[in-house]
Amino acid sequence: MISTNDNRRIPQLRSRQVMIAICVAAVLLSTTTTTMALSIALSMATPLSGKGRVAVVTGASRGIGRGIALELGSAGYKVYCLGRSSRSTRDAPAIDFQRPVAEGLDLTVESAAEEITKRGGIGIAVPCDLGKDGVIEDILDNTVRAANDDRLDVLVCSAYTTPPTGIRGEFWKQDLEMWDYVNGLGLRQVYAACRAAAPILIDTADKNTVANQQPPLVCLVSSFGGKSYTFNVAYGVGKAAIDRFSLDMSYQLKKYGVATTTLYPGLVKTEANLQMEEDGKAVVELAALSKDSMMDRSGNVEVVAELATEFGFLDTNGKKPASIRSLKYLLPNFVFPSIEKELEDGKEIPAWIKDNVPDILVPWSTFSSGPPPEMDSR
Numbered sequence: 605m606i607s608t609n610d611n612r613r614i615p616q617l618r619s620r621q622v623m624i625a626i627c628v629a630a631v632l633l634s635t636t637t638t639t640m641a642l643s644i645a646l647s648m649a650t651p652l653s654g655k656g657r658v659a660v661v662t663g664a665s666r667g668i669g670r671g672i673a674l675e676l677g678s679a680g681y682k683v684y685c686l687g688r689s690s691r692s693t694r695d696a697p698a699i700d701f702q703r704p705v706a707e708g709l710d711l712t713v714e715s716a717a718e719e720i721t722k723r724g725g726i727g728i729a730v731p732c733d734l735g736k737d738g739v740i741e742d743i744l745d746n747t748v749r750a751a752n753d754d755r756l757d758v759l760v761c762s763a764y765t766t767p768p769t770g771i772r773g774e775f776w777k778q779d780l781e782m783w784d785y786v787n788g789l790g791l792r793q794v795y796a797a798c799r800a801a802a803p804i805l806i807d808t809a810d811k812n813t814v815a816n817q818q819p820p821l822v823c824l825v826s827s828f829g830g831k832s833y834t835f836n837v838a839y840g841v842g843k844a845a846i847d848r849f850s851l852d853m854s855y856q857l858k859k860y861g862v863a864t865t866t867l868y869p870g871l872v873k874t875e876a877n878l879q880m881e882e883d884g885k886a887v888v889e890l891a892a893l894s895k896d897s898m899m900d901r902s903g904n905v906e907v908v909a910e911l912a913t914e915f916g917f918l919d920t921n922g923k924k925p926a927s928i929r930s931l932k933y934l935l936p937n938f939v940f941p942s943i944e945k946e947l948e949d950g951k952e953i954p955a956w957i958k959d960n961v962p963d964i965l966v967p968w969s970t971f972s973s974g975p976p977p978e979m980d981s982r
Contacts, residue, residue, distance in 0.1 A: 653892045654681035654725065659758035660748055662734055662797060665689035666711040668825055668869050668883050669762030673727075675884025676758065677720030679892075683727055684748055685713040685720070686740075687763065690731035734763050734793050741800040749804050755811070756804040757818075758891050761794040762825040775837035787842040794846065798822060798853060802862070809861035819898050821891045822857075822864045824850045825883075826905070828928055830866075831968055847905060854903030863902040865890055868928075882919040886911040910965070929970070932963045 659676045663669030665687035676683050689712045713729040720727030730747065732739050748756055767785040775782075805820040812819060828834065830843035850866040857864060869883045886908045890898070909927040912918065919925050926933040940953045 652680035652724065653888065654679035654757075656680075657757040657891075658682045658684075658748065658752045658755050659760065660684045660686065660744070660756060660801070661760040661762060662686045662740075662793075663761075663763030663825075664716050665713045667762070667764075669760065670711070670716050671882070672760050672762060672823075672825075672884040672887050673716050674719055674723065675888050676760075676891075677725030677727055678723040678884075679725070679888045681720075681725050681758070682752070683717070683720050683725055684730055684743070685716045685727060686730045686732055686734065686743065687713045687716075688731070688733055690714060690729070692731060734797075735765070735789050737796070740793065740797045744797075744800045744804060754804060754807045756801060756808055757812075757820050758823065758887070759797065759801045759805065759821075760823045760825070760887060761797050763793065764790045764825075771835045771839060773836055778836065778838070782836070783838045786836075786838045787845075791842045791845055791849075794824060795849065798824075798849075802857070805857075805862045806860045813861055818892065819861050819863050819895050821887075821898065822850070822853065822862065823887050823890070824864070824866050826850075826866045826868060828868055830868075830905070850905075851903040858899060858902060861895070861899075863898045865901065865903075866905045868905060868907045882912065882917065882925065883908050885917045886915075889915040889917070913963075926963060927965060929966050929968070930963050931966065932961045934966065935961050 654676060657680075659673075659681045661669050661673040661676065661683060664673040664683075664685035666689065669687070673683050673685050691710075691712050691714050713731055717727030717729040730743055732743060734740055744756070765785050765788070767782055769782075771782075771786070773782075801822070805822065808820045811817075824846050826843050826846040829840050830847040833840055834843075847866050850864045854864045867883065867886060886906065889911060890901075890906065893901070907927050907929070909925040909930070912924050928934075936958060940958065944952055
C-alpha cells in the first residue's frame, strides 16, 4: 500500500499507457515466438510472370515508384516510367522544387527505363509533369493505348510532391499551398490517372478473360497516415482519401474484372528511399495472383511487410521487415522507450523481453487513437 504522505511522484496512467501495459503483457505471456501460427510463404510470381504485360508507373524516377518500376521490369513487364526528373533539358518539365539527391546519382526516368531493360523487361521513359491537367490522359491514350493494342495490365500511382517548407505543422498556420502540394499530385492526379486508365483496363480485362490471364490491377501507394495521425492534417486527409478511393473503385470495377489495391510501404528512409525495391516485389506478387484471389482482395489495404511474410520475399538487406503495426516494431520503437523514461536510475527493459517480442499484428482500430506518445507533437 502507498501512503498518501509518500512524496514520490506517481505517474498517472493515460489511455496510451494502459495500451503499453497490455502490449508488454502480451510479450510476457508469449511462451515463445515460435508458438505463433506462421503464414505459408507461397510466391505466385515466376521470374517472367510479366512477360507480354504492360505497366504504367507514375513517380518512377525515384523512391517507391522507382522501386516498383524496376521490380516490374525484373518480372518481364513493359514499363512506362512517368516522372518529372529527366536527363533531357528539352523534354523535362519545369520543376519549382525537388528534394536534393546525393551527387552522382542518376535518378531520372531514363535511368529507370534503362535499368528495367537490363533486367529483362522493356523500359520506356516518359518525362512529364503530371501536375498539369490533361497530361496523364494524353499519355495513356496516345502513347500507351496506341502502342499496345488497347492493353494496360498494371497502373501504379506513386507520384507525390513534398512541400519545400517542410510538412509538419499546425494546419491553421500553414498556407493553402500545403494542401495543393500534398493533395494536388498525391490525390487529384491519382483520380485523373485512374479515370483515364479505366477504359483501357476494362478492355484488357476482357482480353485476359478470354486468354485465362490475371485481371488488370490498379495499385495506389498510400501510407499508415491513412489510418493514424501523421505529419499534418492535409497529409492524413489525403492518404485516407486514397484508401477510400481504392475501395470505392473496387466496387465499380469488380463487375468488369479489374482489381484495385492500396499499398502501405511502411517506414521509408530519406536517401535510402531512392529505390524501394521490396515495394516492387509486393506489386509483382499481387499482380500475379489468380483471378479469384485477386478479386477477393480487391480494394484492400496491403502492407508490404505483411506481404513479405505471405509471399516469402525479403528486403534489399536480405531481411524480412516487421510491419509497422506489429508488436515487433511497435514495442522496441515506441513502447519500451516510453517505459524506460519512467524507470528510475536509467534502468532499461530486460534484454530477455526485448529479444523475444512476438510478431503479432495489432488491430487497425488501434491506429485510430492518434500518434505514439513520442511522435505526438500536435
